[in-house]
Amino acid sequence: MFASFHAIVPMLCVTAAGFAAMVAEAFREKGEPMPIGPLGVVGLIGAAVSTALLWDRHATSFGVVTADNFGLFVTAILIVVGLLSLAISAPTVEREGLPRGEYYALMLFSLAGMMLMATATDLLVIFLALEVLSLAIYVLTGIRRDSQMGAEGAFKYFLLGGFSSAFFLYGIAFVYGLTGSTHLDRVGTLMAAQATSSGPLQILAVGLLLVGFAFKVSAVPFHMWTPDAYEAAPPAVTGFMSTGVKAAAFAAFVRVFLSALEPLIGGWSEIVWVLAAATMILGTVVGVAQTSIKRMLAYSSVAHGGYLLLALVSGNDTAKGAVLFYLLVYAVTNLGAFGIISVLETRDQANDRVTDYAGLWSTHPTLALMMTFFLLSLGGFPPMAGFIAKWYVFAAAIHAGYVWLAIIGVLTSVVSVFFYLRVIVMMYMSAPDADTRTTLPAVPQLAGAAIVISALIILYLGVLPTRVLEWAAASVSGII
Amino acid sequence: MIAVGIAFAVTMLGLSSLLGPRKPTPEKLAPYECGMPPVGDARERQSVKFYLVAMIFLLFDIEVAFLYPWAMALRDLGWAGYVQVLLFMLLLLAGYVYVWRKGVLDWGAEST
Numbered sequence: 001m002f003a004s005f006h007a008i009v010p011m012l013c014v015t016a017a018g019f020a021a022m023v024a025e026a027f028r029e030k031g032e033p034m035p036i037g038p039l040g041v042v043g044l045i046g047a048a049v050s051t052a053l054l055w056d057r058h059a060t061s062f063g064v065v066t067a068d069n070f071g072l073f074v075t076a077i078l079i080v081v082g083l084l085s086l087a088i089s090a091p092t093v094e095r096e097g098l099p100r101g102e103y104y105a106l107m108l109f110s111l112a113g114m115m116l117m118a119t120a121t122d123l124l125v126i127f128l129a130l131e132v133l134s135l136a137i138y139v140l141t142g143i144r145r146d147s148q149m150g151a152e153g154a155f156k157y158f159l160l161g162g163f164s165s166a167f168f169l170y171g172i173a174f175v176y177g178l179t180g181s182t183h184l185d186r187v188g189t190l191m192a193a194q195a196t197s198s199g200p201l202q203i204l205a206v207g208l209l210l211v212g213f214a215f216k217v218s219a220v221p222f223h224m225w226t227p228d229a230y231e232a233a234p235p236a237v238t239g240f241m242s243t244g245v246k247a248a249a250f251a252a253f254v255r256v257f258l259s260a261l262e263p264l265i266g267g268w269s270e271i272v273w274v275l276a277a278a279t280m281i282l283g284t285v286v287g288v289a290q291t292s293i294k295r296m297l298a299y300s301s302v303a304h305g306g307y308l309l310l311a312l313v314s315g316n317d318t319a320k321g322a323v324l325f326y327l328l329v330y331a332v333t334n335l336g337a338f339g340i341i342s343v344l345e346t347r348d349q350a351n352d353r354v355t356d357y358a359g360l361w362s363t364h365p366t367l368a369l370m371m372t373f374f375l376l377s378l379g380g381f382p383p384m385a386g387f388i389a390k391w392y393v394f395a396a397a398i399h400a401g402y403v404w405l406a407i408i409g410v411l412t413s414v415v416s417v418f419f420y421l422r423v424i425v426m427m428y429m430s431a432p433d434a435d436t437r438t439t440l441p442a443v444p445q446l447a448g449a450a451i452v453i454s455a456l457i458i459l460y461l462g463v464l465p466t467r468v469l470e471w472a473a474a475s476v477s478g479i480i
Numbered sequence: 481m482i483a484v485g486i487a488f489a490v491t492m493l494g495l496s497s498l499l500g501p502r503k504p505t506p507e508k509l510a511p512y513e514c515g516m517p518p519v520g521d522a523r524e525r526q527s528v529k530f531y532l533v534a535m536i537f538l539l540f541d542i543e544v545a546f547l548y549p550w551a552m553a554l555r556d557l558g559w560a561g562y563v564q565v566l567l568f569m570l571l572l573l574a575g576y577v578y579v580w581r582k583g584v585l586d587w588g589a590e591s592t
Contacts (some may be wrong), residue, residue, distance in 0.1 A: 004560065019574045026581035 006059040007067035007119065010047040010075050011112045014082070017043020018108030025101015036104050037086050037093075043108060044082045047115070051075050064122035064183070069475030070324070071119035074251040077328045078118065078244055080457075081335065082111045085240040087450035088339040092236045094444075095347055098143055106143075107240060110136035114248035123172045123182040123260075126252050130168065130216065133248060134161050137241050141233040153232020160215065160225045168212025174205035175260075184260040192263040206261055206268045210275075213256070216249035217305045220278040230298035235345060235352075238294065239338025242301045243331035250308055254323055258315055259479060265315065272313045277408050279306030284412040288419050293341060294352045296419055297334070300378055303416060304330055310409055311393045314400035321473035322392040328468070329377070329389040329461055336454030337374040340367055343443045343451075357423055359432035366452075367443065368427045373455045375420040377462070380413050385461035392469070532584050543572050 005012070020043075021036050028034050051072050059067045067075075085107060093100050113132030120126045138161065142154025176182055178201055179190035196202065215222040230238045261268065283303030290296040308326055311319040344351050344367070361368040377384035380391075390413060397406040461468060510518050550557065550565050557564075579585065 015571075019571065022578050023574055026578040 004061050006054065006057075007061035007065045008116075009050040009054070010067075010079075011115045011119075013046035013050060014043050014108050014112040014115065017046075018105045018112065021101050021105040021108060025099070025105065028101060034100070036100050037090050040086050040104050040108050041083065044079050044086075044111075047075070048079045051079065064125045065116065065119050066121045067119055068479055069477075070255070070320070070479040071251065073324050073472060073475045074118035074247055074327070075115050077247050077324075077331055078111055078114050080328070081240065081244045081247065081331050082107070084332070084335045084339070084450050084454060085236060085244070088239060088335065088342050088447045089236040091444040091447050092234050092342055092345075095345075096144060096234065098234075103140070103143060106136040106140050110140070110240075111244065114244050117248040118251035120252065121184045121255070123175060123184065123187070123256070126256070127165070127169060127172060129248070129252075130212075131165060133245065134165070134216075137237075137245065140237045140241070141229050143237065144234060147232070149232045151232075153229045157225045157229040164212050164215030164222065167208050167215075171205055171208030171210075171212060174201060174208060178202065178205060184255065187260040188262060191261065194263075198264070198267045202264055203267060206264055207271070209256065209261070210268065210271065213249060213253045214275060217246055217253065217308070218302050219275050219305050219309060220282045220302065223279070223283070223302045223305075226302055227295045227298040230301070231292065231294045231352075235294065235338045235342035238298075239335045239342070242298075242338070243334050246301070246305065246308075247327045247331055250312075250323060250327060254312060254320060255479065257312065258320065262315075269313055269315070272309060273402070273405060276306050276309035276313055276405060279303065279309060280408055280412040281306075284416045287416060290419070291354055292350075292352050293354055293357065293423065294350075296354070296423075297337060297341075297378075300416065300419075301334065303412060304378075306412070307390060307393050307409055310397050310402070310405050313405065314396045314402055316396060316400050317473070317476055318392070318399055319396035320476035320479065321469070322389070322396045324472040324475065325465070325469055326389040326393055328472075329385040329458065332454050332457045332461075333374050333377045333384075333386060336370065336451050336458070337378070339447055339451045339454065340371050340374070343367070343447050344441070346441050354423055354426055357426045358430035360427040363432070364443065366448075370451050370455045371427065372424050373458060375424055377458045379417040379420040381417070383459070383462045385458040385465065388462060388465045388469075529584075529587075536579060536584065539572070539575070543569070 017040050020039050024034055024036055024039065054067045055069065055072055057067065061067075086104070089103065089107070092098070093103055110133045113129045113134075113136065117126055117129035117133060120129055138154055138158045141157050142150045144150040172182060175187055178194070179187050181187055181190065191202075194202075211222065218226040230242060233241065257268065257272075280303055283299050283301075283306055287296055287299035287303065290299060304326075308323055311323045311326065341352060344356070357371075360371070373384060377386035380386045380389075382388075390409075394406045394409055397403075397409070511522070513519075546568065547565070550561065553561070
């Protein structure tokens, strides 16, 4: 009787922790400190244990959630994202006086939605998961209620997100109209059996689904909300949503487009080609012009979405493994970078202009060193993990014959190094401007530990990537 | 057929607006409020509590809407279905407790 629940146990652990956080908040007296963050850690550890136990088991729940190794690998990435986010959130919640129960509960609910999205094998369940994760993220974006910018960013994100969900649902309706099913493997078989792969209905179905996914992974031209939402949210939330949402959305993206809609690949590969090229180019070029580090990282996040799309369009097994490894590396790196932005922020001042980082080396040498690691990894410098991740993505693209796309990728990657290096140069070679800069705060221990751990992970993955790469490559076989 | 229909409708509307008598009085121009004299502008600030109550009503209404089909299929679904519905109810109960403790159901004096 309970065997049908096995595949959703990781989600249940996280959801339970979220509910515990919510109920704890309900019974918390005003101003009473309560260890709600650690509750989330307990839930995530439960999820990690159950993920490890489910590995290689191919458990299925209710026919719509499959804990195959691909989904479990993404779940593992999401658990890492969750743990690091909880650690870097703690000082923010404390400093800004955010409602801690709601903050952690929303973060955990959204994580549960992400995990569901990574393991769902039915279009309707994917849609459900998308909504669960998005609604929580919209609220988290605007969680600083007194901040005008927060409200604006959250509202923009909410409106555009609502539209994109509608597109996605409409796409599901067309898929159902074509095949009479929303289940991914049924859809795949029935699509393959159809005579044409590029009829108007097929194009509509694929196009509408593509809009929904492209919005969530902030691919150009659906990236407009990204810089505003990323800048408006507290940096800890930005780190969480830029990595978690990307991991979950790309997992479902790969699942839907490379299994269910694989028979229609002739119809969508060119469109995704253009999206990937536009995303890489625009993310990089506009990123160069930014003066705020948060906006710069937002555009860098857009560009990284482009590299992942490049892997998606390649479509072979190497590419699927490369997507998994890239998502892991990107998640850890970006969370580390946003962790640093988050600890340098004070209550009144964001301290997120590039010039605020001038002379960081002389005031906070460790932070400056860590930031260097993260930025080099984002830029794809060896020996950081970002280099290996990019290398695999480009190798997969060349292997699949997309040489031009790989060339665009390498070129934009070189250009992007310019704006990462600019921050590094600022940190090491400029003296702090005595007039304009504010004193930077001391670093809280927990967040500091999370940042150091992120840096160690990307160093490890950069120097000894073989084991994790093999896991990633092994987990894409048998994906539905 | 469609052209004739459209032409007929347009002609009738056009004729009635051309030939019909017009005697506007203040009562006729006022917005219709079920026959009561209007008391003021409709664009007033509403208490945000109404939105919360509407939202909570919707949630628990849907809960009941889910319970009916389950009750109809109770024997077919067996214990597994019972556990699932119980889980669903528990999750909603947690939400209810949260809403209650946060004072959303408190209708008393204006407090926020």
